[in-house]
Amino acid sequence: xxxxxxxxxxxxxxxxxxxxxxxxxxxxxxxxxxxxxxxxxxxxxxxxxxxxxxxxxxxxxxxxxxxxxxxxxxxxxxxxxxxxxxxxxxxxxxxxxxxxxxxxxxxxxxxxxxxxxxxxxxxxxxxxxxxxxxxxxxxxxxxxxxxxxxxxxxxxxxxxxxxxxxxxxxxxxxxxxxxxxxxxxxxxxxxxxxxxxxxxxxxxxxxxxxxxxxxxx
Amino acid sequence: xxxxxxxxxxxxxxxxxxxxxxxxxxxxxxxxxxxxxxxxxxxxxxxxxxxxxxxxxxxxxxxxxxxxxxxxxxxxxxxxxxxxxxxxxxxxxxxxxxxxxxxxxxxxxxxxxxx
Numbered sequence: 001x002x003x004x005x006x007x008x009x010x011x012x013x014x015x016x017x018x019x020x021x022x023x024x025x026x027x028x029x030x031x032x033x034x035x036x037x038x039x040x041x042x043x044x045x046x047x048x049x050x051x052x053x054x055x056x057x058x059x060x061x062x063x064x065x066x067x068x069x070x071x072x073x074x075x076x077x078x079x080x081x082x083x084x085x086x087x088x089x090x091x092x093x094x095x096x097x098x099x100x101x102x103x104x105x106x107x108x109x110x111x112x113x114x115x116x117x118x119x120x121x122x123x124x125x126x127x128x129x130x131x132x133x134x135x136x137x138x139x140x141x142x143x144x145x146x147x148x149x150x151x152x153x154x155x156x157x158x159x160x161x162x163x164x165x166x167x168x169x170x171x172x173x174x175x176x177x178x179x180x181x182x183x184x185x186x187x188x189x190x191x192x193x194x195x196x197x198x199x200x201x202x203x204x205x206x207x208x209x210x211x212x213x214x215x216x217x
Numbered sequence: 218x219x220x221x222x223x224x225x226x227x228x229x230x231x232x233x234x235x236x237x238x239x240x241x242x243x244x245x246x247x248x249x250x251x252x253x254x255x256x257x258x259x260x261x262x263x264x265x266x267x268x269x270x271x272x273x274x275x276x277x278x279x280x281x282x283x284x285x286x287x288x289x290x291x292x293x294x295x296x297x298x299x300x301x302x303x304x305x306x307x308x309x310x311x312x313x314x315x316x317x318x319x320x321x322x323x324x325x326x327x328x329x330x331x332x
C-alpha cells in the first residue's frame with residue numbers, strides 16, 4: 001500500500017487526502033443527528049403541553065404542590081448541568097485542536113458532573129419517597145387531583161430526563177474508549193461533537209424543567 | 218482500487234471546497250473564552266430567575282422565568298450547540314421544528330382555555 005502510493009508520485013496521496021477518501025458525510029450525519037434531536041424535542045414538548053394544560057386547570061394546586069420540592073437541590077442541579085455543558089464543549093474544542101488527553105479529561109469531568117446530577121436527584125427522590133410521595137405512594141394517592149397530577153408529571157418528566165442523563169453517560173463512556181483507540185480524533189471528531197449535541201439537549205430540557213417545577217411557588 | 222484512490226484524492230478538493238463550505242475543514246474551533254462567557258451568562262441568568270421567583274413570587278417571578286428561560290435556551294443552542302456557526306439549513310430546520318411545537322401548543326391551548 002505504502003510502496004504503491006509511492007509509485008503514484010508525490011502529486012497527491014498525503015495522509016489528509018487518504019483520510020478524506022474514507023466514505024463519510026459529516027453534513028449528512030449532522031443532519032441526521034439534528035433530526036433525532038427534533039424527535040427528542042417533540043417527545044418532551046408533548047409532556048410540556050400536558051403540564052401546561054393541567055397547570056391551567058389546577059393553578060392553585062400546582063403552586064401548593066411546588067412548595068414540597070426542594071428549590072436548593074433543583075437550582076444546584078441546574079448549575080451542575082450547565083457546568084457539564086461547558087466541560088462538554090471544552091472536550092470537543094480540545095479534540096479539534098488534537099489535544100487528546102485534555103479532551104478526555106474534560107469528557108471525564110462531564111461524566112463526573114452527570115453522576116453528581118443523578119446523586120442529587122437520588123437524594124431528592126428518596127426524600128419524596130420517604131414521605132409517601134411517589135407514583136402509587138399512599139400520600140400521593142390521597143392528594144387532591146391537581147397536586148397528585150403535579151407530582152405524577154414531576155416524576156414522569158424528571159424521570160424521563162434522568163434516563164436521558166444515564167444514556168448520555170453511557171455514550172460518553174463509549175466515546176472515551178473510541179478517542180483512546182484513535183477512532184475518534186482531531187480529523188474525525190463528529191462522534192464526540194454529536195455526543196455534545198445530545199448532552200446539550202439534555203441540559204436544554206432541564207432548563208425548562210427548573211422553572212416549571214421548582215420555581216412555581 | 219488503487220486507481221480510484223488516486224483519482225479520489227485528486228477529485229475531492231473541488232466538491233469539498235464548493236459545496237461543503239461549513240464543514241470540518243473550514244470549521245475553526247471556537248475560542249475557549251467564548252464558551253466560558255456563555256457559561257457565566259447562563260449561571261447569572263439562572264440566579265436571576267431564582268431571585269425573581271423568591272422575592273417576587275407569583276406573576277412577576279413567572280414572567281421573569283418566561284422571558285429569561287428562552288434566552289438561556291438560545292445561548293445553549295447558538296453557542297454550545299453551534300447553531301450560530303452552522304449553515305442556514307440547520308437553523309431553518311431547527312426553527313421549523315420549534316414552529317411545529319409552538320403550533321401544536323397554541324392549538325392545544327385554543328382548545329383548553331375555553332373549558
